[in-house]
Amino acid sequence: MTAENKYGPEEMCSLILPSFLLIKFNLLAMSNCLITSSDLLQGCEYKLGVCGPMLKFKSAVTNSFICSFVLISCGGNSSYTSNPFPENNIQPPANNPVLLSDISYGKTDRNKLDIYQPGSVCEENRPTVFYIHGGAFVGGDKKSSSITNYSNKIKEKAWNFVSINYRLVRHNPVLSPTFQAAFDGLVENNNIQSIDLAVANAAIAALEDTTDALNFLNDNADEYCIDMSRLGFWGVSAGAYTVLGAGYSLDNFGVDIPQPDVIVNFYGDLFQDSHLDFMEAPFITIHGDNDPTVDYQHALDLAAQADLVSVPYTFITIANGGHGGFDLEADVMPNDTSIMDTILSFLEAHLIGGTADYDTVTVSF
Structure with missing residues (x-):
């Protein structure tokens, strides 16, 4: 796991300790600290580290204390978030988002995940959106170009992504x-x-890796401030195949995973429509009716199966739309809102509570 550092190595801050000592600290990534404590560093974006060559404390206790000092609020359930020098009125910036990157969840080097957290202190475990990128099972990455936008939208809700x-x-x-x-x-x-x-074979491997990732998050939910009882899946293309398969198919093969409360399906398909069973998680589908990669008929078939087994859904058809490339921020919905706003409202209704709108609409750009 790594932590983003928003300050350059040359930027300095001053901290006045008891009257006999004035020390300047470099704001560096926490990996540069002389002494680190995994309990204190877990989930924090960056720490105040004593890393400059001018400071050589003989006391390991002093080094440990200073290197563990929390400059900003932490994500996760770190308990060390207070300012030990309140008289100096040093306040952490509010809602400064945190990225926990390249966390290993499985058996191979490819099995890594990123957790985007809001910067607020974890007072209770948060709703979490679990995202899987596309790429036809031959390409793609967890840091694809759309991730920044999606994760920012979710963090604005004070959820994990x-x-x-x-x-x-x-x-x-x-x-x-x-x-x-x-x-x-x-x-x-x-x-x-x-x-x-x-x-x-790779498509089924993606399902296996998804299972491992979800079980990892479930086992470490408190550490990462994740409420597994408020869990949404979001997949794009091949990723949508995967989240639909995880949400609706795995139980047919005796595989038990943390179940989603809601699924966002961007132009994907369920491997076998009959796997969608009575009153499973609601979904929202966005699909172009001229998709050359994943036939639009698959979206129609999924909706028909949902009707058959009483699974509520919203189905947004993009008129003359291909395989993605839609402007999610354009106000094209009948109520003059965007597709992105509709997705966020759909997620919120199922993760937080409220009345969900289930619509079947066709929109044009």
Whole structure:
């Protein structure tokens, strides 16, 4: 895990200690501190580190104290957030977002995730949106260009946003026996016969990695201030295949994962529509009716299955839309709001509470 540092190594601040001592501190990444404490550093964006060559304390206690001093409020459940020198009126900046990057959740170097947190102190575990990037199972990354916008929108709600990397075709993923059985079942049922088998294998590996990531977050929920009972899935293209499969298909193969309260589907598809069962998580679909990559009919079929099993949904069709590239901020919805606002309202209704609007609409740009 790494932490973003918003200050350059040359920027300084002064802290007046008891009257006999005035020390200047460099604001550096916490990895540069002389002494670090994992309990104190966990989840913090940056710390006040005594890293300059001019300071050489003999006392390990003094070094540990200064290097552990929290300059700003921490994400996660760090308990060390108060200012030990209130007389100097040093206040942490409010709502300064935190990025916890490249956290290992699985067996390979590819199995890393990022957690974007609001900067407020964790007073109670937060709703969390779990995001999976697209790329046809051959490309893509957890830091794709859209991540900054999506994560910022979620952090404005004071929620967490988690983005994962998963194994792709080029990693030649080897499936565990459970997921190998899922792969064999899908191939046998001819549900993925039109897809290259290497891509199909990677698609199931993505489901396995998603399972590992969700179980990791569940096991470490308090550390990262995550409320797993208020969990949303969000996927784009191949990522949408994955979140739909995780939300609706895995239980058909005996795989138990933390269940989502809501799913955001950007032009994806469910491997087998019949996997969507009675009263499972509501979803919102955004799909172009001229999509050359994932046929629009798949979105229609998913909606029809949802009607059959009483799963509520919102279905936004982009007239003459292709495979993505939509302006999510344009006010194209019937109520003169944007698609992004509609998505955020849909998430909020299911993660926080309130009345959800379930609509089927076609919009044009």
